[in-house]
Amino acid sequence: MDIRDYVIKEKSELKIQIKSLERPPFLAIVQVGDNPASNSYIRGKEKDASEVGIQSQVYHFDNDVDAAAFYSELQKINDDPSVDGLLVQLPVPPQLSSEKINQIIAPNKDVDGFVLGSHFLPCTPRGILDFLSFSRYEFTGKNALVIGRSRIVGKPMADLLLNKNMNVTICHSKTPASALLDFIASADLIVVAVGHQAILKREFKYKKDAWVIDVGINRDENGKLVGDAEKGLPVAYQSPVPGGVGLLTRLALLKNLVEAMKR
Numbered sequence: 001m002d003i004r005d006y007v008i009k010e011k012s013e014l015k016i017q018i019k020s021l022e023r024p025p026f027l028a029i030v031q032v033g034d035n036p037a038s039n040s041y042i043r044g045k046e047k048d049a050s051e052v053g054i055q056s057q058v059y060h061f062d063n064d065v066d067a068a069a070f071y072s073e074l075q076k077i078n079d080d081p082s083v084d085g086l087l088v089q090l091p092v093p094p095q096l097s098s099e100k101i102n103q104i105i106a107p108n109k110d111v112d113g114f115v116l117g118s119h120f121l122p123c124t125p126r127g128i129l130d131f132l133s134f135s136r137y138e139f140t141g142k143n144a145l146v147i148g149r150s151r152i153v154g155k156p157m158a159d160l161l162l163n164k165n166m167n168v169t170i171c172h173s174k175t176p177a178s179a180l181l182d183f184i185a186s187a188d189l190i191v192v193a194v195g196h197q198a199i200l201k202r203e204f205k206y207k208k209d210a211w212v213i214d215v216g217i218n219r220d221e222n223g224k225l226v227g228d229a230e231k232g233l234p235v236a237y238q239s240p241v242p243g244g245v246g247l248l249t250r251l252a253l254l255k256n257l258v259e260a261m262k263r
């Protein structure tokens with residue numbers, strides 16, 4: 001199924017579920033500064049939330065906010081019983097420590113899934129796994145290749161696929177190019193999360209029934225949004241960019257939030 005159709009279907013189911021709750025879930029979004037990319041991500045999150053009946057509020061702080069004052073306000077937002085889920089939009093300015101922020105956000109409100117001991121899966125891996133499961137992808141015994149090992153995408157993705165009984169390989173910037181090509185050639189499922197254009201090229205050798213999930217978000221020389229894979233790989237399925245993993249990530253945030261409230 002097309003990712004856009006899948007997301008529309010899932011959102012309409014979420015909307016029905018949310019209507020049956022005693023009150024709408026409440027998402028607190030904390031923003032520091034006015035990074036244009038953050039503004040656009042936050043607008044997207046607010047729009048998604050209101051579409052399915054979730055309430056959201058943005059708590060805005062100046063870029064030069066005093067660290068101690070910020071942590072104290074963040075603690076208050078976290079402790080507010082009406083807040084079901086709380087996220088701090090990254091990046092934050094250098095006077096603030098992500099580590100300290102993650103200590104303040106309670107694991108049961110951490111709907112981004114970033115905090116140690118979080119009750120939730122990070123949104124991107126969760127979104128991808130949910131989509132593959134919905135598509136009846138048969139995981140067991142197959143070769144998964146995850147390219148990228150970040151704490152919020154690559155590593156948790158690899159872990160989830162391992163839990164699905166796949167034979168998982170993780171590659172990264174120190175993987176020799178020739179080894180990467182061998183892993184690509186024998187992979188049934190490739191999740192590429194690097195942040196460089198054309199990590200996967202059409203000319204490489206792939207299994208023809210392979211699936212490729214492209215997490216990357218890059219701008220090409222014309223400023224157009226592109227993924228980490230060239231378009232038109234000779235595989236059975238390739239997720240589009242834009243209109244692919246970004247939508248799955250946004251959907252997963254809504255699902256985490258509804259679960260946060262139910263719990």
Ligand code: NDP
Binds near residue numbers: 249
């Ligand atoms: P990070 O920069 O944290 O991690 C990138 C990973 O890629 C690192 O593990 C790095 O290896 C590896 N890498 C770098 N160069 C190569 C290479 N030439 N070959 C193989 N591996 C390489 O990025 P994120 O995981 O946060 O994000 C990855 C991409 O996904 C970005 O484009 C980001 O914008 C996008 N993204 C998209 C989301 C969505 O919803 N669509 C959500 C989250 C991210 P090493 O560890 O050795 O440095």
